[in-house]
Amino acid sequence: MTDLNTLKARGIIAQKQEGYFALRFLSNAGYFTAEEMMNLTEVARKYGNGELGLTSRLTLEIPYIKAEQLEEVLAFCEEKNLKIGGGGTSVRAILTCKGTVCKHGLADTNRITRAMDKQFFGRLLPGKFKISVLGCPNSYGKAQGNDLAFLAVREVKLDEEACIHCKKCVKVCPDGAFEIGESTLALRDEKCSRCGKCMPVCPVDALRSDNIEFLVFLGGRLGRKARLATPCKCKIQAEEINAVTEKVLAFYSEHAGSKERFAEVIERIGLETVEQAIFG
Ligand code: SF4
Numbered sequence: 001m002t003d004l005n006t007l008k009a010r011g012i013i014a015q016k017q018e019g020y021f022a023l024r025f026l027s028n029a030g031y032f033t034a035e036e037m038m039n040l041t042e043v044a045r046k047y048g049n050g051e052l053g054l055t056s057r058l059t060l061e062i063p064y065i066k067a068e069q070l071e072e073v074l075a076f077c078e079e080k081n082l083k084i085g086g087g088g089t090s091v092r093a094i095l096t097c098k099g100t101v102c103k104h105g106l107a108d109t110n111r112i113t114r115a116m117d118k119q120f121f122g123r124l125l126p127g128k129f130k131i132s133v134l135g136c137p138n139s140y141g142k143a144q145g146n147d148l149a150f151l152a153v154r155e156v157k158l159d160e161e162a163c164i165h166c167k168k169c170v171k172v173c174p175d176g177a178f179e180i181g182e183s184t185l186a187l188r189d190e191k192c193s194r195c196g197k198c199m200p201v202c203p204v205d206a207l208r209s210d211n212i213e214f215l216v217f218l219g220g221r222l223g224r225k226a227r228l229a230t231p232c233k234c235k236i237q238a239e240e241i242n243a244v245t246e247k248v249l250a251f252y253s254e255h256a257g258s259k260e261r262f263a264e265v266i267e268r269i270g271l272e273t274v275e276q277a278i279f280g
Pocket residue numbers: 154156172173174175176177178187191192193194195196197198199
């Protein structure tokens with residue numbers, strides 16, 4: 001039999017229960033079709049113990065598949081076009097949020113993630129590499145735990161002359177970023193998380209924004225040696241995400257030792273040097 005690490009890299013994970021495996025199925029940016037779900041249910045019922053487990057990276061695992069039935073299950077999965085994978089020293093399943101449909105979402109996270117999955121998923125690297133695409137500042141903490149993350153923000157400007165001091169924006173701002181005087185209003189840049197929630201409530205269009213940009217987080221990781229990434233100085237446009245990802249992966253491939261995470265490379269080389277190499 002192929003060794004267990006090779007199997008794991010293919011999404012076939014040996015359980016601690018001797019002779020049993022869990023299969024890891026890949027979603028399409030967090031979604032399975034109804035038909036896929038029915039086929040997955042059939043796998044769980046026929047070959048597993050009837051349970052389907054969710055993972056933190058939007059994949060789905062079906063445990064308790066007997067070693068002697070693996071070939072048969074894999075043939076069924078291929079016939080039904082159910083994709084397995086998401087292990088090993090490679091780009092893992094790209095994590096995203098529901099930004100495409102969520103009322104807080106500032107970006108079409110689904111479209112961006114699917115395009116990234118096509119280009120980057122499974123690319124072999126010195127170590128595992130986790131990427132996320134997130135649609136608003138509510139996911140800040142989620143972004144911080146990834147090797148590379150993109151988080152959509154909206155830069156809001158206040159037109160003080162147009163403002164009629166109705167205070168509607170003050171009430172909806174989750175960060176207390178507005179400072180109100182008797183007949184004045186100021187937006188405190190250092191407090192604003194760039195969520196854009198204040199814009200739609202303004203009755204006179206005094207809160208404006210030119211475009212949605214993305215913060216770029218480098219070198220986060222969870223696990224035993226957690227490191228929370230902070231955003232780089234540069235913000236980028238949606239169209240630049242894949243090009244920046246290519247640069248980051250090239251840098252990581254060139255500078256990382258075997259199984260060294262990007263967080264460790266950054267600690268060793270220094271964030272400023274890494275940022276300079278990627279953004280110029
Ligand atoms: S963008 Fe968000 S955090 Fe900033 S002022 Fe508006 S509501 Fe407050």
